[in-house]
Amino acid sequence: MRRQPDSKYLKISTGIISGLLSFLILVSPVWAAPRNLVLFGPSYGTLGDDYGNGVDIDTSSNIFVAGVEDAGPTGRAYRTIKYSGATGSVLFSSRFLPWNASFFGRDVAINKSSGRVYVTGYEQNVDIYGNIYSGVINALFDNSLNFISFNYFYTTTSFGACLNVTTKAEDIVIHQTSGNVFVSGTSNNGRDCNNPGNGLNFLVLKYDSNFGFGQPYPFTIAPPVLIDSPNMGSDSAQGIAVDNFQNIYMVGYTSTSTKPDKDWMLVKLDSSGNIVPWINAGVTITDSGFGDDEARAVKIDPISGAVYVAGSFQSSNPNNDADMRLVKYTSTTPAQIIWTQTWDAGSGSITNISEYPTAIDIDNFGSVFISMNLTDPIGALVGNKNRIIKYNYLGQLLWQNAQSLDADAINDMVVDSSKNVYSVGQFVQAGHSDLDFKTFKIKQFCTATSSLQDGKIIWDDNPLIPNQTKIRARHIEQLRQWINERRTDAYSGDPNGLPLIAWTNPNIIPTNANPVTIKKTHLTEMRNALDNFNATIGIYRACGEPTPIWTDPTPTLIANESKIRAVHIQELRDKTQNAP
C-alpha cells in the first residue's frame, strides 16, 4: 500500500503557501492594473507654439485633429492631421493659410457617412489703424485632407461699420442623418461699436453638407442667428449640440459691466434658429453667486435624449475656486435636472485648483466622459494639469485618468464604440520651450459594469430556483460567452485584454439528441476565468478587485460526487454581471 502523507501537515503547509501566494499576488504591483492605458500619443509641432484644439474620428477609427500652428512672420495657420487609429502614424496633414493673417483652427467634425472633414475657426488680423478684427473661416477637406473649399462669415459690422469687431467660431457639430453642419461662435451685433465687449452674442451658422460651396454669401442654408442674453451683456458661446430633430443646444456664459462675474448661459433653438423653450421659456442664466461660472460643453445622449451640460462653477469654499459641474437634464420640455455632479481636483494642502471642462462625450452604454483643464493660481499643483473622468449614466464616478497624460492642456475629447478615448491638446516636449500638439488614444479596461444597459445581463431562466430549475447547457453557454467578453475588457499587460478561455467541451449543445453532462470542470474553469485560481489570470485580479468567494469553494468540489447547484450558477452570473 502506498504511504499516504500526513494529511494534517499537508493542510497546514498548503494553507500557508496559498496564503502567502495570495498575499504576494494582492500586493504585487503587477496587479495594480490601470483602468485605462495610453496606446499611443503622437505629437506635432513647429518651432513656435502650436495648439491642438479639436478631435474627431471616422468610422474606420482614423483620428482627425485640428488646431493652430505657428506660421512664422505670416501669422498662424490651421493645421489638420489624420492619424491612423491603429498605429498613431500620420496618414495626411494639411496646412490652411489662404492669405497673410492669423488663422486659429478651433474644432473639427467628421461626416460619418462621407468621411468629409469639416474644420472651423477664425481669422484674426490687425487693420491699418491697429484695430484687431476677426471673422469665421470654415474649411472643407475630404478624408485624405485634400482641400475642397472654404467659406467665411463676418458680421455686417466687420471691415468698417464697427472697428475692433469680433466674429469667432468655437465649436462644430454635424447632424449625421442630414449631413447639415452647425457652427457656434461669438459675434458682435453692432449695438455698441465703441465697447464691442458688450455687443458680443452667441452666433449660430447652419450649412448643408457642402459646407457653403454652391451657396451665396454667407454660404449658410439658414440666416445666421445672433442670440443676446436678456441682460444684453457680453455673451460667449462655448459648446453646441444638435438632437435628432436638428434642435440646437448652445451653452456658454454671459456678463455685464454692472455684473462682471460670468454666469452660465444656456439656450435651445429650433432647426430654423428660433429660440424655443428648454429649461425655461427662453435663455437660462445660472449663477453660483460666488464668482465666474462658465458653461463649456453640451452633449445629447442619442439613446435617451438626455442633455448633459458641463462647465465650471464657482464653489462656496473659502478658496473660492471653480469646480467642474456636470448636469444631466431630461429630454422633456421644460427640462428637469436628473442629477448634478461636482468634481474638484483640490485635496490636502492644495485646495484652490479650478477645473474647466473642455468636452463631453457619451459612449454607447450611456457613460459620460468629461475632459478638463486645471488651473492653480499659486503654482502648487504638481503633475498633469488635465483630467479625463468617466461617470456612468447614473452619475457614479467610474474612473479618472490614472495614466500620465503629459499634456499641458486637453482641449477636446471623443470616445468610440470600442472603449477607446481620444484627446488632443498641447504640451512642451522635453528639451523644448514651445508648445506642440499632443494627441492620445487611450484604451479603457475593466469597464464591464459600465458596459451594460441598466447594469444588467439578460439571463435565461432568471432567477434560478433551487431544487426546481434544472441546470441546463444553455446556462453554461451564456456564462461562457459573457465571461470571455469580460476578459477582453480586463488588463494584464496585453492591450487586447486577457486571453480567451478555451472551454472544455466547447460545443456544449443543449439538445437531447446530443446530451453533454455538466461536469465539475465546466464550473471550475468559469470560476477560474473570473477569480484567478489555478494559474488562469482572472478578471477580478486583473482589474485589481478582491476575488469572489464561492459557495462550495473549488477545492472542495469532487468530480462525479458534488452536485452542481443553482447557487453555483447564480454566483457565477452575479460575479460576471458585476465584474469590474
Add this chain to the structure above:
Amino acid sequence: MQLQFSRRTVVFIVAVLAIAILAFLAYDRIKLHNLSPEEKVAKQAEVHALIESGDFNQCNAARGLNIDGIDYEAVCRNNIAIKNAFTELDLKWCDELDNKLMLVQDCKDQILLNQASSTPNLEKCNQIFNPDRHAYCLAVYWTKQALAEKKTEVCTNIVNLNYRAACRDYVVKRL
C-alpha cells in the same frame, strides 16, 4: 476581296458602336459613383499625391473622377492654383479656379486687398467686389494719401464714417 456593306448595315454597326461606347462610359461613371469608402479614400489619396506635385498637368489623371458629387480634377487644380495665388500674389492663378468649389472673385478680392494694402492703389481697390473689403481698401488708400499729403481733409474721401474718423486720428497722431 472587297467588303461591301449596305447603308443599313453601316448605320447598324455605327449604332452598335455608339451604344457600346456610351455603355462603357456609363459603367465607368456608375463604377465611380459606387466606390466603397475604402476605394474613395484610396482615390482621394491618389489625388493628394497629384496636388503635392504642384504640376497642373498631373491633374489630368483625375479627369472624370467624381466622388460624392465633387469633381476631383477641379479639386486638384484648385489646390495648386490657390496655393500659388497667395504665395505669388498673382491674379492669374485665380482664373484657374473652378469658381464652384473655390470662387474666382474671392481669390481676386483678397489678392487685390493684399497688393493694395502694401502699395496703395485706387484702381486695384475699385476692382474689389466684396463691399467690406472694398471699403477697407479705400480707407487704407486715403489714409496713406492723407499722411503723405499731411492733410486730414483727404480723409473726407472715405465714405464710411468710422474709417473716416479713424483716418483723421491716424494722421493727426503722425503729423
